[in-house]
Amino acid sequence: MKKIQFILAILAILSTFQVEAQKTTKPSAQNVSGYASFGEKFAVGKVLSKEEMLKKYKNLKKGDSIPVQFKTTINSVCKKKGCWMKLDLGKGESSFVKFKDYGFFVPLNSDGSEVIVKGYAFVDVVTVDELKHYAKDAGKSKDEIAKITKPEITYSFTATGVYIKK
Numbered sequence: 001m002k003k004i005q006f007i008l009a010i011l012a013i014l015s016t017f018q019v020e021a022q023k024t025t026k027p028s029a030q031n032v033s034g035y036a037s038f039g040e041k042f043a044v045g046k047v048l049s050k051e052e053m054l055k056k057y058k059n060l061k062k063g064d065s066i067p068v069q070f071k072t073t074i075n076s077v078c079k080k081k082g083c084w085m086k087l088d089l090g091k092g093e094s095s096f097v098k099f100k101d102y103g104f105f106v107p108l109n110s111d112g113s114e115v116i117v118k119g120y121a122f123v124d125v126v127t128v129d130e131l132k133h134y135a136k137d138a139g140k141s142k143d144e145i146a147k148i149t150k151p152e153i154t155y156s157f158t159a160t161g162v163y164i165k166k
Helices: 002-024 050-058 128-137 142-146
Strands: 035-039 065-077 084-090 093-099 114-126 152-165
Touching: 050 065, 050 084, 050 093, 050 114, 084 114, 093 114, 114 128, 128 142
Parallel strands: 093 152
Antiparallel strands: 035 152, 065 084, 065 114, 084 093, 114 152
8 A cells, every 4th residue: 555655656746847847848949840940940939920020120220139039921032042031010011031141041932831030120221222133033023123213111130040831
């Protein structure tokens, strides 16, 4: 009888350790199974929604930069190399994403995919020349490119890592 009580006590202690381990385990790349990884693999922590991210952008001023992770949908990707993407922020707004040190690219056919990005959000002013370059990369017509005449304030993002849902 004492042996059974001893075994039950040991099992109770072990199950307590298991529950505590589950509570304190940090989020990791393992909880993004079903996602393809590009750039730095990262632990998924506090991931903002697109609506929360838009609010963050609205409070930024030129020169501000904040580290953040957010989840949304890819609106478009560079059709030449996959060297940039535009992410949906809702309400007709988007975030223009480049990759840290031009160090990685995303698949050219990832438009419409769910994505989690980690990096730095900031507000930027994009020159007319840059806008024309991006329009050309996106496959816009010469007429559409010629209509670009003013710089644009953009919600920008430098991604260090990207997870795209498979």
